Amino acid sequence: MALVSPRAFGRLLAIIVKELRATLRDPRSRITLIVPPILQLFLFGMATTLEVKHFNVGILDNAGGKASTEFVQRLAGSPNVGRIVRLASPAQLRSEIESEGIIAAVVIDPRFDRDVAAGRPASLGVILDGRRSNAAQIVAGYIGVIAGSVGLEARSAPVMMGSVVRNAFNPNLDYVWFTLPSLIMMVGAVSALTVTAQSVARERELGTYEQLLVSPLRTHEILIGKMAPPLIAGLFNGTVYLLVAQIVFGVPFAGSLPLFYLTLVIYLLSLMGVGMLVSTLAATQQQAFLGVFLVTVPSVMLSGYAGPVDNMPPWLQTLSLADPCRHYLVIVDGLFLKAMPWEALWPSVMPLIIIGAVTLSAASWLFRARKE
Amino acid sequence: MTAPAAQARSVTKRFARGAAPALDAVSLIVATGQITGLVGPDGAGKTTLIRVLAGLLRPESGEVEALGAAPGVRAEDVGYMPQRFGLYEDLSVLQNLNLYAELRGLPPAEHAATFERLMHFTDLKRFQNRPAGKLSGGMKQKLGLACALVRTPRLLLLDEPSVGVDPVSRRELWSMVGALVGEGIGVLWSTAYLDEAERCASVCLLNEGKVLFSGPPVDLTARVAGRVQRLDDFDGGSRARLSELLARPDITDATIHGRSLILVTARDAPPLDPTSLGAGPRARLSPAAPRFEDGFVDILDRKSSGTSALAATYAEAPRGGGPAIEAKALTKRFGDFTAAEDITLNVAPGEIFGLLGPNGAGKSTTFKMLCGLLTPTSGSGAVAGRGFAEAGPAARARLGYMAQKFSLYGDLSVAQNLAFFAGAYGLVGARARDRSRELVEIFDLHRYLPVNAGTLPLGYKQRLALACAVMHEPPVLFLDEPTSGVDPIIRREFWSHINGLVERGVAVLVTTHFMEEAEYCDRIALVYRARVIATGAPDELRAQAARNTGRTDPTMEDAFVALIEAADRAREATDLAA
Numbered sequence: 004m005a006l007v008s009p010r011a012f013g014r015l016l017a018i019i020v021k022e023l024r025a026t027l028r029d030p031r032s033r034i035t036l037i038v039p040p041i042l043q044l045f046l047f048g049m050a051t052t053l054e055v056k057h058f059n060v061g062i063l064d065n066a067g068g069k070a071s072t073e074f075v076q077r078l079a080g081s082p083n084v085g086r087i088v089r090l091a092s093p094a095q096l097r098s099e100i101e102s103e104g105i106i107a108a109v110v111i112d113p114r115f116d117r118d119v120a121a122g123r124p125a126s127l128g129v130i131l132d133g134r135r136s137n138a139a140q141i142v143a144g145y146i147g148v149i150a151g152s153v154g155l156e157a158r159s160a161p162v163m164m165g166s167v168v169r170n171a172f173n174p175n176l177d178y179v180w181f182t183l184p185s186l187i188m189m190v191g192a193v194s195a196l197t198v199t200a201q202s203v204a205r206e207r208e209l210g211t212y213e214q215l216l217v218s219p220l221r222t223h224e225i226l227i228g229k230m231a232p233p234l235i236a237g238l239f240n241g242t243v244y245l246l247v248a249q250i251v252f253g254v255p256f257a258g259s260l261p262l263f264y265l266t267l268v269i270y271l272l273s274l275m276g277v278g279m280l281v282s283t284l285a286a287t288q289q290q291a292f293l294g295v296f297l298v299t300v301p302s303v304m305l306s307g308y309a310g311p312v313d314n315m316p317p318w319l320q321t322l323s324l325a326d327p328c329r330h331y332l333v334i335v336d337g338l339f340l341k342a343m344p345w346e347a348l349w350p351s352v353m354p355l356i357i358i359g360a361v362t363l364s365a366a367s368w369l370f371r372a373r374k375e
Numbered sequence: 376m377t378a379p380a381a382q383a384r385s386v387t388k389r390f391a392r393g394a395a396p397a398l399d400a401v402s403l404i405v406a407t408g409q410i411t412g413l414v415g416p417d418g419a420g421k422t423t424l425i426r427v428l429a430g431l432l433r434p435e436s437g438e439v440e441a442l443g444a445a446p447g448v449r450a451e452d453v454g455y456m457p458q459r460f461g462l463y464e465d466l467s468v469l470q471n472l473n474l475y476a477e478l479r480g481l482p483p484a485e486h487a488a489t490f491e492r493l494m495h496f497t498d499l500k501r502f503q504n505r506p507a508g509k510l511s512g513g514m515k516q517k518l519g520l521a522c523a524l525v526r527t528p529r530l531l532l533l534d535e536p537s538v539g540v541d542p543v544s545r546r547e548l549w550s551m552v553g554a555l556v557g558e559g560i561g562v563l564w565s566t567a568y569l570d571e572a573e574r575c576a577s578v579c580l581l582n583e584g585k586v587l588f589s590g591p592p593v594d595l596t597a598r599v600a601g602r603v604q605r606l607d608d609f610d611g612g613s614r615a616r617l618s619e620l621l622a623r624p625d626i627t628d629a630t631i632h633g634r635s636l637i638l639v640t641a642r643d644a645p646p647l648d649p650t651s652l653g654a655g656p657r658a659r660l661s662p663a664a665p666r667f668e669d670g671f672v673d674i675l676d677r678k679s680s681g682t683s684a685l686a687a688t689y690a691e692a693p694r695g696g697g698p699a700i701e702a703k704a705l706t707k708r709f710g711d712f713t714a715a716e717d718i719t720l721n722v723a724p725g726e727i728f729g730l731l732g733p734n735g736a737g738k739s740t741t742f743k744m745l746c747g748l749l750t751p752t753s754g755s756g757a758v759a760g761r762g763f764a765e766a767g768p769a770a771r772a773r774l775g776y777m778a779q780k781f782s783l784y785g786d787l788s789v790a791q792n793l794a795f796f797a798g799a800y801g802l803v804g805a806r807a808r809d810r811s812r813e814l815v816e817i818f819d820l821h822r823y824l825p826v827n828a829g830t831l832p833l834g835y836k837q838r839l840a841l842a843c844a845v846m847h848e849p850p851v852l853f854l855d856e857p858t859s860g861v862d863p864i865i866r867r868e869f870w871s872h873i874n875g876l877v878e879r880g881v882a883v884l885v886t887t888h889f890m891e892e893a894e895y896c897d898r899i900a901l902v903y904r905a906r907v908i909a910t911g912a913p914d915e916l917r918a919q920a921a922r923n924t925g926r927t928d929p930t931m932e933d934a935f936v937a938l939i940e941a942a943d944r945a946r947e948a949t950d951l952a953a
Contacts, residue, residue: 009803011801012803013798013801013802013803013804014798014799014801017795017796017797017798017799018795018798018799020794020798021784021787021791021794021795021798024786024787024791025784025786025787028786028787028827029786209782209785210778210779210780210782211783211784213743213776213778213782214776214778214783215799216748217746217747217748217853218771218796218799219769219771219772219799219800219801220768220799221768
């Protein structure tokens, strides 16, 4: 027997076409495929950022000389700083921080100007609002950079000034450079999981499931058919993001296009395996939807998007190995910003292949087993 | 004359602008102290009308009155039982009653006495702590009724209370509601079962949103009085004879009734002469009592042709060489629950075999095992000569399956549905195109090709479902309640196709609890409490029931009830002995 007989090919084609039509003709799933990805693109691209902007800094200037004035002016001139609040006393400093009028206060020591002029290490006191620890740390970083620049320029000879940070791959630490590639990971996960998980459950609810099972269609043919719409939607969304990231948000894509698409397909397959598993376990579309919710949120949380995987407790790090999002985040960031070559991608691609193979086999086994 | 409990005058309701009206100038009177039947096939507008009367839908035009006020005003005096009973499945029987009592504002002091009375009335006292979801269909329905009666209503609206319920429970329900009517309550009972119409004092017959007939049911049957005859002892098979007789212009309707045929002659036709029928020398005609259904068909004034264009081109199924469907001691257990036990049956090529039984009795389980949807716990079987064990896709390619409620892809057009099923059944290229074109021709689907299957009129949905099921000309057909809820003409058309296919050697297995459908079967297995309690031709089962009960000429439903009661008695006897 030929590997693919015309009949088998006809069956496969029939179910793929049917699945695509069923997805595209249903207004609800059409919306699921198109609207949330676009919405997320703009929400995430514009609203979420770890940059801190428009913050107010208090200054308690006990020096008032050349160097300190220079520092205050530079601080005020920084595009990230909203307003400089001149503080008269430590008590006022305290009350401004408490009322969240300022996020940080800089106390300039009376010896500051003299130390700078003499080329001695000069020090500034920085008081941060610890309630907003994340933002405060970033602000501390900004203040440090500005203080460093004052020191550098005040002196003709180079001196020890602590560390100077240069960020590799994203020199300006532009947050969008990190957000947009991650979005491909996130939106891919949400749309592929939702569409896949709904498909079998929907047939079961409509009563067409049994009609499929009594037809000569093989289990793997049904599953392949079910995977066509999320795969095509995922590739479409991925392409839109790739273009919008470069054209609208100016994020450079440094890597190889063929590798981008190859890894995207592998990523989508692993997600569809998970989605199919949810789908075969759910009896109704509602259960499938809740199941997807149960899977999607932790997957994104564990991916390293919200916080580095290395910061998680060891058991969570182990768990995150089963999360396709975690591996793909490494791949997509690497492709966008670092032009990672295949050898460097492979350690992240391989787990995706394993996850996909395991979940898809489990789903097809369950699919058969649920016939009882 | 007392004021009616409810009435509607020329009520029109459309669900979408420009759509065909769900109700088209419908008028109805629900008199007090009697049961008014709201009768019609699925999609006729029954539920819409009931919801209008209950004040849940506002009509577009027309006047509605319930208990002398606008609908919804006297809500505390109206009992409403929606389809699917409106029960909370996770709450127990008693909790459901309690909830409805609170919702309907029954004074707490009256709770205990009312529940006691209702549970006695419905015989649910033994099950008062069981969750409603775990009750059988018949019991759910009784509980639904009890909830509607928690405050004694003056108007009772029942939306298809008997759908999907076995005849035994159906009879109990009728006698319960009959008792209420004695107390002066006005009851509106909607149903798609035409035999129930005859039990109502007055009937409103709806079809496609229009009232076809309104008045006492005898007035409708009077339309065909003297024109209904029964043909017995004719030569040849009843299916071939039926299709021949339907070709005559003086016969407007004919149906199979066991080994007899029921004929309805045209209005002005001269009396039929048995010798002119070409039905053999022994054929004899006798007058038969007209049924409500005969009157309905007469009003519809459409005639099903009785011949099947589908069968004419259908591949002749192989005869001989053993049964087409075979089950040997099939048993299915789910945990410690036995859904089907020791089921043995054979269906020959060219035979229609019916599985009849109450809901939950095991007929669906048996059906699913035979078409490969369930793997039996023990026992064996074969379809089209291939055993279950080796079955798989090759065996599935030899069977056609038509699920209850036409499970097609509603968001796909008719053409796309056909294309999918052609591909799924391995038809490729020119053959797929030719076969689809042929089916479109046979079922007259041309003008609906670009239309979404979900929005087709019921009759066309059914045609499309059959077209998809026979796409690959299978020698074995599985039909799951294929014609419940469709109008009698659509049902006749459907069965004339099936009859035609059977004449070409196709074997048909059908599940039903619809008595009219049972009449089309050559043999019936009655499934009850997971077992087959009787097998035989419809006439044999009727004869058996006649012997058991002493009734002359029992209906199929009488036979069904009698056989189940006999099985219950036998069970009790063995239980006592044990």
